Amino acid sequence: DIQMTQSPSSLSASVGDTVTISCRASQTVSNFLNWYQQKPGRAPTLLIYIVSNLYSGVSPRFSGSGSGTEFTLTINDLQPDDFATYYCLQSYRTPRTFGQGTRLEI
Amino acid sequence: EVKLVESGGGLVHPGGSLNLSCEASGFSFSGSAIHWVRQSAGKGLEWIGHIRSKTNSYATVYSESVKDRFTISRDDSKNTAYLLMNNVKADDSAIYYCSRHISVAGLDVWGQGTTVAVSS
Numbered sequence: 001d002i003q004m005t006q007s008p009s010s011l012s013a014s015v016g017d018t019v020t021i022s023c024r025a026s027q028t029v030s031n032f033l034n035w036y037q038q039k040p041g042r043a044p045t046l047l048i049y050i051v052s053n054l055y056s057g058v059s060p061r062f063s064g065s066g067s068g069t070e071f072t073l074t075i076n077d078l079q080p081d082d083f084a085t086y087y088c089l090q091s092y093r094t095p096r097t098f099g100q101g102t103r104l105e106i
Numbered sequence: 107e108v109k110l111v112e113s114g115g116g117l118v119h120p121g122g123s124l125n126l127s128c129e130a131s132g133f134s135f136s137g138s139a140i141h142w143v144r145q146s147a148g149k150g151l152e153w154i155g156h157i158r159s160k161t162n163s164y165a166t167v168y169s170e171s172v173k174d175r176f177t178i179s180r181d182d183s184k185n186t187a188y189l190l191m192n193n194v195k196a197d198d199s200a201i202y203y204c205s206r207h208i209s210v211a212g213l214d215v216w217g218q219g220t221t222v223a224v225s226s
Contacts (some may be wrong), residue, residue, distance in 0.1 A: 049211040096153040
Protein backbone atom coordinates (compact mmCIF):
# COMPACT_ATOMS: atom_id res chain seq x y z
CA ASP A 1 0.00 0.00 0.00
CA ILE A 2 1.10 3.58 -0.59
CA GLN A 3 1.70 5.37 2.70
CA MET A 4 0.80 9.03 2.85
CA THR A 5 2.53 11.09 5.52
CA GLN A 6 1.42 14.61 6.33
CA SER A 7 3.40 17.17 8.22
CA PRO A 8 2.93 18.76 10.56
CA SER A 9 0.26 16.80 12.44
CA SER A 10 -0.95 20.02 13.99
CA LEU A 11 -0.32 23.65 13.33
CA SER A 12 -1.14 26.85 15.17
CA ALA A 13 -1.63 30.04 13.20
CA SER A 14 -3.41 33.36 13.26
CA VAL A 15 -5.95 35.04 11.04
CA GLY A 16 -4.12 36.58 8.09
CA ASP A 17 -1.21 34.12 8.18
CA THR A 18 -0.06 31.93 5.32
CA VAL A 19 0.41 28.25 6.15
CA THR A 20 1.80 25.26 4.29
CA ILE A 21 0.91 21.61 4.83
CA SER A 22 3.01 18.86 3.31
CA CYS A 23 2.06 15.39 2.13
CA ARG A 24 4.66 12.81 1.22
CA ALA A 25 3.92 9.52 -0.54
CA SER A 26 5.96 6.36 0.02
CA GLN A 27 6.06 5.90 -3.77
CA THR A 28 4.96 7.95 -6.71
CA VAL A 29 1.27 8.80 -6.98
CA SER A 30 1.83 10.69 -10.23
CA ASN A 31 -0.59 13.63 -10.04
CA PHE A 32 -3.46 11.71 -8.41
CA LEU A 33 -3.46 13.74 -5.24
CA ASN A 34 -6.43 15.51 -3.66
CA TRP A 35 -6.77 17.73 -0.59
CA TYR A 36 -9.81 17.78 1.71
CA GLN A 37 -10.96 19.97 4.56
CA GLN A 38 -12.94 18.56 7.46
CA LYS A 39 -14.61 20.49 10.24
CA PRO A 40 -15.73 18.86 13.50
CA GLY A 41 -18.89 16.82 13.07
CA ARG A 42 -18.93 17.33 9.31
CA ALA A 43 -18.01 15.27 6.26
CA PRO A 44 -14.81 16.08 4.38
CA THR A 45 -15.10 18.56 1.52
CA LEU A 46 -12.92 18.64 -1.57
CA LEU A 47 -10.56 21.59 -1.90
CA ILE A 48 -7.98 20.64 -4.53
CA TYR A 49 -7.90 17.82 -7.09
CA ILE A 50 -5.11 16.50 -9.29
CA VAL A 51 -2.49 18.34 -7.20
CA SER A 52 -3.35 21.90 -8.05
CA ASN A 53 -6.88 22.26 -9.43
CA LEU A 54 -9.25 24.29 -7.31
CA TYR A 55 -12.63 22.61 -6.84
CA SER A 56 -15.74 24.59 -7.68
CA GLY A 57 -16.64 27.17 -5.06
CA VAL A 58 -13.36 26.89 -3.16
CA SER A 59 -11.59 30.11 -2.25
CA PRO A 60 -8.51 30.96 -4.37
CA ARG A 61 -6.66 31.45 -1.08
CA PHE A 62 -6.17 27.68 -1.28
CA SER A 63 -3.54 26.31 -3.64
CA GLY A 64 -1.74 23.04 -4.22
CA SER A 65 1.54 22.03 -5.78
CA GLY A 66 3.90 19.11 -6.15
CA SER A 67 4.43 15.98 -8.15
CA GLY A 68 5.43 12.37 -7.74
CA THR A 69 5.87 11.94 -4.00
CA GLU A 70 5.95 15.46 -2.55
CA PHE A 71 2.91 17.69 -2.36
CA THR A 72 1.96 20.91 -0.64
CA LEU A 73 -1.25 22.66 0.32
CA THR A 74 -0.91 26.39 0.91
CA ILE A 75 -3.55 28.58 2.52
CA ASN A 76 -3.05 32.32 2.14
CA ASP A 77 -4.58 35.00 4.35
CA LEU A 78 -6.08 32.56 6.85
CA GLN A 79 -9.68 33.23 7.75
CA PRO A 80 -11.56 32.02 10.86
CA ASP A 81 -13.49 29.51 8.72
CA ASP A 82 -10.22 27.83 7.63
CA PHE A 83 -9.45 26.38 11.05
CA ALA A 84 -10.13 22.70 10.48
CA THR A 85 -8.36 19.41 9.75
CA TYR A 86 -6.85 18.83 6.32
CA TYR A 87 -6.23 15.48 4.61
CA CYS A 88 -4.43 14.45 1.46
CA LEU A 89 -5.66 11.44 -0.53
CA GLN A 90 -3.89 9.47 -3.24
CA SER A 91 -5.99 7.78 -5.91
CA TYR A 92 -3.12 6.44 -8.01
CA ARG A 93 -3.26 2.94 -6.59
CA THR A 94 -5.80 0.83 -4.77
CA PRO A 95 -6.24 0.88 -1.85
CA ARG A 96 -6.76 4.61 -1.82
CA THR A 97 -4.90 6.03 1.14
CA PHE A 98 -5.25 9.21 3.15
CA GLY A 99 -2.67 11.14 5.09
CA GLN A 100 -3.19 11.09 8.85
CA GLY A 101 -4.47 14.66 8.83
CA THR A 102 -3.18 18.08 9.84
CA ARG A 103 -5.16 19.97 12.46
CA LEU A 104 -5.00 23.72 11.90
CA GLU A 105 -5.72 25.60 15.11
CA ILE A 106 -5.98 29.21 16.03
CA GLU B 107 -27.92 19.84 -6.15
CA VAL B 108 -25.64 16.82 -6.00
CA LYS B 109 -26.42 15.00 -2.79
CA LEU B 110 -25.63 11.75 -1.01
CA VAL B 111 -27.48 10.61 2.09
CA GLU B 112 -26.32 7.67 4.18
CA SER B 113 -28.60 5.73 6.50
CA GLY B 114 -28.79 2.45 8.35
CA GLY B 115 -26.22 3.02 11.05
CA GLY B 116 -26.79 1.99 14.64
CA LEU B 117 -25.69 -0.33 17.41
CA VAL B 118 -24.70 -3.86 16.42
CA HIS B 119 -23.24 -6.70 18.47
CA PRO B 120 -19.83 -8.15 17.63
CA GLY B 121 -20.26 -10.81 14.98
CA GLY B 122 -23.50 -9.26 13.80
CA SER B 123 -24.49 -7.63 10.52
CA LEU B 124 -25.64 -4.23 9.36
CA ASN B 125 -26.61 -2.87 5.95
CA LEU B 126 -25.88 0.78 5.23
CA SER B 127 -27.50 2.70 2.38
CA CYS B 128 -26.30 5.66 0.35
CA GLU B 129 -29.06 7.39 -1.60
CA ALA B 130 -27.99 9.74 -4.36
CA SER B 131 -29.73 12.62 -6.09
CA GLY B 132 -28.89 15.44 -8.46
CA PHE B 133 -26.56 13.55 -10.80
CA SER B 134 -26.32 10.50 -13.01
CA PHE B 135 -25.94 7.86 -10.33
CA SER B 136 -25.78 4.96 -12.76
CA GLY B 137 -22.70 6.39 -14.42
CA SER B 138 -20.76 7.05 -11.24
CA ALA B 139 -18.55 4.93 -9.05
CA ILE B 140 -19.38 5.10 -5.36
CA HIS B 141 -16.78 4.80 -2.63
CA TRP B 142 -17.13 4.12 1.09
CA VAL B 143 -14.83 5.74 3.64
CA ARG B 144 -14.96 5.45 7.41
CA GLN B 145 -13.66 7.46 10.33
CA SER B 146 -13.26 6.08 13.82
CA ALA B 147 -13.87 8.45 16.71
CA GLY B 148 -11.16 11.08 16.82
CA LYS B 149 -9.20 9.33 14.08
CA GLY B 150 -8.39 9.86 10.43
CA LEU B 151 -10.10 8.73 7.26
CA GLU B 152 -9.91 5.15 6.03
CA TRP B 153 -10.93 4.11 2.51
CA ILE B 154 -12.76 0.79 2.63
CA GLY B 155 -13.92 0.13 -0.90
CA HIS B 156 -15.79 1.09 -4.02
CA ILE B 157 -18.19 -0.12 -6.66
CA ARG B 158 -17.93 0.97 -10.26
CA SER B 159 -20.71 1.53 -12.76
CA LYS B 160 -22.53 -0.97 -14.98
CA THR B 161 -20.25 0.09 -17.82
CA ASN B 162 -17.38 -1.17 -15.71
CA SER B 163 -19.20 -4.38 -14.78
CA TYR B 164 -20.09 -3.18 -11.27
CA ALA B 165 -16.53 -4.06 -10.26
CA THR B 166 -15.78 -3.84 -6.56
CA VAL B 167 -12.54 -3.42 -4.64
CA TYR B 168 -12.07 -3.59 -0.87
CA SER B 169 -9.41 -2.74 1.65
CA GLU B 170 -7.76 -5.66 3.40
CA SER B 171 -9.34 -4.63 6.70
CA VAL B 172 -12.87 -5.36 5.46
CA LYS B 173 -12.31 -7.78 2.59
CA ASP B 174 -14.37 -10.97 2.95
CA ARG B 175 -16.60 -9.34 5.58
CA PHE B 176 -18.07 -6.30 3.82
CA THR B 177 -19.90 -6.22 0.48
CA ILE B 178 -20.66 -3.16 -1.60
CA SER B 179 -23.57 -3.29 -4.03
CA ARG B 180 -25.84 -0.88 -5.84
CA ASP B 181 -29.34 -0.59 -7.27
CA ASP B 182 -29.25 1.94 -10.07
CA SER B 183 -33.06 1.91 -10.32
CA LYS B 184 -33.17 3.29 -6.78
CA ASN B 185 -30.08 5.54 -7.08
CA THR B 186 -28.75 3.77 -4.03
CA ALA B 187 -25.53 2.05 -3.04
CA TYR B 188 -25.21 -0.33 -0.12
CA LEU B 189 -22.54 -1.47 2.30
CA LEU B 190 -23.35 -4.83 3.87
CA MET B 191 -21.25 -5.36 6.96
CA ASN B 192 -20.97 -8.94 8.21
CA ASN B 193 -19.11 -10.37 11.19
CA VAL B 194 -18.49 -6.89 12.56
CA LYS B 195 -15.79 -6.21 15.10
CA ALA B 196 -15.27 -3.46 17.66
CA ASP B 197 -12.74 -1.87 15.28
CA ASP B 198 -15.54 -1.36 12.75
CA SER B 199 -17.12 1.29 15.01
CA ALA B 200 -16.95 4.50 12.98
CA ILE B 201 -18.79 7.08 10.96
CA TYR B 202 -19.32 5.67 7.47
CA TYR B 203 -19.35 8.03 4.52
CA CYS B 204 -20.20 7.35 0.90
CA SER B 205 -18.71 9.50 -1.81
CA ARG B 206 -19.17 9.98 -5.52
CA HIS B 207 -16.19 9.49 -7.80
CA ILE B 208 -15.91 11.51 -11.00
CA SER B 209 -13.14 10.95 -13.50
CA VAL B 210 -11.41 14.31 -13.19
CA ALA B 211 -11.85 15.35 -9.57
CA GLY B 212 -12.02 11.96 -7.89
CA LEU B 213 -14.07 11.83 -4.69
CA ASP B 214 -15.84 15.14 -4.94
CA VAL B 215 -19.14 14.97 -3.05
CA TRP B 216 -19.65 13.17 0.25
CA GLY B 217 -22.68 12.27 2.30
CA GLN B 218 -23.12 13.44 5.88
CA GLY B 219 -22.21 10.02 7.25
CA THR B 220 -23.95 7.40 9.36
CA THR B 221 -22.61 6.13 12.68
CA VAL B 222 -22.00 2.47 13.44
CA ALA B 223 -21.26 1.33 16.98
CA VAL B 224 -20.15 -2.25 17.59
CA SER B 225 -20.64 -3.27 21.20
CA SER B 226 -21.96 -6.11 23.28
